[in-house]
Amino acid sequence: MIQNVWLIPAFPLAAFLINGLFGRRWLHRWTGIIASVAVGLSALIAIGVFLEVLGGNERTTVTLYQWIGVGDFHINVAAFIDPLSSVMLLVVAVVSFLIFVYSNGYMEHDHGVHRFFTWLSLFVFAMLILVMADNYLLMFVGWEGVGLCSYLLIGFWFERPEPYVAAKKAFVMNRIGDWGYTIGMITTFLVFGSMQFTQVFAHVDIATQANLTLICLAFFFGATGKSAQLPLYSWLPDAMEGPTPVSALIHAATMVTAGVYLVARSMPLFEAAGPSLAVVGAVGALTAIFAATIALVQFDIKRVMAYSTVSQLGYMFLALGVGAPVAAIFHLATHAFFKALLFLGSGSVIHGLGGEQDMRKMGGLRRKMPVTYWTMLLAGGALAALPPLAGFWSKDAILASAFVSGHLVLWAVGIVTAVLTAFYVTRALWLTFYGEPRDHHLYDHAHESPAVMALPLVALAVGTAVLGILVGFPPEQGFIDTFLRPVFGGEGGRTPELATIVTLAAVSVAAGVLGILAGFSMYVRHRPDPAAVSRAAGPLYRLLVNKYFVDELYDHRIVEAFRAAFGAMWAFDIHVIDGLANRLGWLAAVGGTALRRGQTGIVGNYALTIVAGLLVILVAYGGYAAGIFRR
Amino acid sequence: MAVPLGAFIAVSAVLFFIGTAGVLVRRNAVVILMSVELMLNATNLALVAFSRRFGSIDERGSVFVVFIFVVAAAEVAVGLAIVLSAYRNRPTVDVDQIRQLKG
Numbered sequence: 001m002i003q004n005v006w007l008i009p010a011f012p013l014a015a016f017l018i019n020g021l022f023g024r025r026w027l028h029r030w031t032g033i034i035a036s037v038a039v040g041l042s043a044l045i046a047i048g049v050f051l052e053v054l055g056g057n058e059r060t061t062v063t064l065y066q067w068i069g070v071g072d073f074h075i076n077v078a079a080f081i082d083p084l085s086s087v088m089l090l091v092v093a094v095v096s097f098l099i100f101v102y103s104n105g106y107m108e109h110d111h112g113v114h115r116f117f118t119w120l121s122l123f124v125f126a127m128l129i130l131v132m133a134d135n136y137l138l139m140f141v142g143w144e145g146v147g148l149c150s151y152l153l154i155g156f157w158f159e160r161p162e163p164y165v166a167a168k169k170a171f172v173m174n175r176i177g178d179w180g181y182t183i184g185m186i187t188t189f190l191v192f193g194s195m196q197f198t199q200v201f202a203h204v205d206i207a208t209q210a211n212l213t214l215i216c217l218a219f220f221f222g223a224t225g226k227s228a229q230l231p232l233y234s235w236l237p238d239a240m241e242g243p244t245p246v247s248a249l250i251h252a253a254t255m256v257t258a259g260v261y262l263v264a265r266s267m268p269l270f271e272a273a274g275p276s277l278a279v280v281g282a283v284g285a286l287t288a289i290f291a292a293t294i295a296l297v298q299f300d301i302k303r304v305m306a307y308s309t310v311s312q313l314g315y316m317f318l319a320l321g322v323g324a325p326v327a328a329i330f331h332l333a334t335h336a337f338f339k340a341l342l343f344l345g346s347g348s349v350i351h352g353l354g355g356e357q358d359m360r361k362m363g364g365l366r367r368k369m370p371v372t373y374w375t376m377l378l379a380g381g382a383l384a385a386l387p388p389l390a391g392f393w394s395k396d397a398i399l400a401s402a403f404v405s406g407h408l409v410l411w412a413v414g415i416v417t418a419v420l421t422a423f424y425v426t427r428a429l430w431l432t433f434y435g436e437p438r439d440h441h442l443y444d445h446a447h448e449s450p451a452v453m454a455l456p457l458v459a460l461a462v463g464t465a466v467l468g469i470l471v472g473f474p475p476e477q478g479f480i481d482t483f484l485r486p487v488f489g490g491e492g493g494r495t496p497e498l499a500t501i502v503t504l505a506a507v508s509v510a511a512g513v514l515g516i517l518a519g520f521s522m523y524v525r526h527r528p529d530p531a532a533v534s535r536a537a538g539p540l541y542r543l544l545v546n547k548y549f550v551d552e553l554y555d556h557r558i559v560e561a562f563r564a565a566f567g568a569m570w571a572f573d574i575h576v577i578d579g580l581a582n583r584l585g586w587l588a589a590v591g592g593t594a595l596r597r598g599q600t601g602i603v604g605n606y607a608l609t610i611v612a613g614l615l616v617i618l619v620a621y622g623g624y625a626a627g628i629f630r631r
Numbered sequence: 632m633a634v635p636l637g638a639f640i641a642v643s644a645v646l647f648f649i650g651t652a653g654v655l656v657r658r659n660a661v662v663i664l665m666s667v668e669l670m671l672n673a674t675n676l677a678l679v680a681f682s683r684r685f686g687s688i689d690e691r692g693s694v695f696v697v698f699i700f701v702v703a704a705a706e707v708a709v710g711l712a713i714v715l716s717a718y719r720n721r722p723t724v725d726v727d728q729i730r731q732l733k734g
Binding site for chain 2: 601603604608
């Protein structure tokens, strides 16, 4: 099975080609079925590969062909399958499959459905390449591919101005991050003479500290772009202009976790490069709390989820920063399930309300949409880290690692963020599903989504409910730990005492409960009333509603500066380069006008000119020859 | 060698200048083409004569003459075709009447 690992990306690629070539003309709605079947087959093979890795086949490289061979520099198109990449393959393929099925219902009425499934298939292909790659260059192919598909899918409804502006923003910010990745990749090659993971990691000790730090920080900068961390996070909330399944698949479950995967994959480098991990952890913690505070006051249901995603990705980087990559990947997996579920649930609500996303116009929907309600409630619980749901185990693993490894500040930030997380998810779910309907017209027309959308919700809900306890229990000794630990070396030496584990878990549960209670008291009992609180908070509230004015800051400081610089270059281009070309053209025109007088059109004149020319040559040559003879 | 080289050259030069004069003076396009032919054959004569005199072994000049025959034939074919189509366009072969190529 593991030798057939290349079939996993081959199916989505085939679906992309079929849908892209024949979709618009012939296939129409069938594109969804073709794509779903293809990704379903990928998921089956991914399960097979995972089981084989589980059976002890721990490190396999499956080479497809040699891509670049120059001197002793070789880059193969090769898959590196170890526990880490097999887990990622599994998560990506399975979650993609569920979201593809859901999209069949969600995109049913869209006239661009063939385009949607074409790009979505290409996305899955690129994401799988990213995960499977055995070297940084091939990974970069996937890395760019998912960025391109993200751009295409955010701007899917390009008839409206917001989506294509958002798509452009996402692409530009991703490119800024990619610059970091490129620097990291090139430096890796210069230092190690190879880009293959196994070769690079085997020779970490030949690099100097400065080089390693440069490589790691450059890669991490790339990761902040792809995974929406400070300072490059602000594209992700805007990316919600895309269709909701896209938000669920690309901007919650898979692509945005690519940065986490990159850092986890490069863990040997990061561990060797002193301060890099501290940077990763600090940026992660800062992003987590920063995005969570913004999520508190958003009214667009998808924006709440988007900021929540940024915040949860921050948790993953926090985990990587405190040297707990297993916890990070664990949270990545559980987050893929429950956040995809939250997004698909939001999509179901939006679909049922005919496109309304403002939570202020919702309310009371639990009676109209029971399946959506129950599954989202479950996912919300997981996000708030309530036991025994998936989010609890993974978030607890992160916070416990932070505490045990002595990063008390990061741990405290994590706990505070957990309170905020529980609060905003309570608020979002309450505003959507409880209370009295605030817009009766919308409420009356609300309907539960069809089975093709409801079933993926249920499937994800099952994952959300059992995944954590299945693989994460008991903490530090669970399946995920024993499975992934060999990848990262070390045998998990610091197993804390049971009392510590329980206390830490109790603290994080208490944080979650505190947030939920605060949410309840504010939005259910109006004590204190949310409106009064926002009035009392005044400037602080405005700061949050305006997302810390980061977009404005970027616009005014950076975008404006670039505009000015590009304006100067534009002027140079117009006046100097174009000017030069125009002058040359003018010269030719003037010269032509002058020479044109010679073209009389009378054949005799031409003949006379030729003979005259001949005579001139003869006389000149004769003079020359005479000179020779005289000497 | 009975006839001296100078005689050939003289005949060749005379022929060449007759041809040139014909090209310059005559208006009839067909006659101009004939004059051009005269100039080419004057050259051929010179080439053959020089070849006979100096090219003792391989007669390169004679070979060149054969090339000129071919070029001349092609030139006449193309030239006559041009004259023919010009004539179809407006019924004259007087080159002074055909001056649409004025720039």
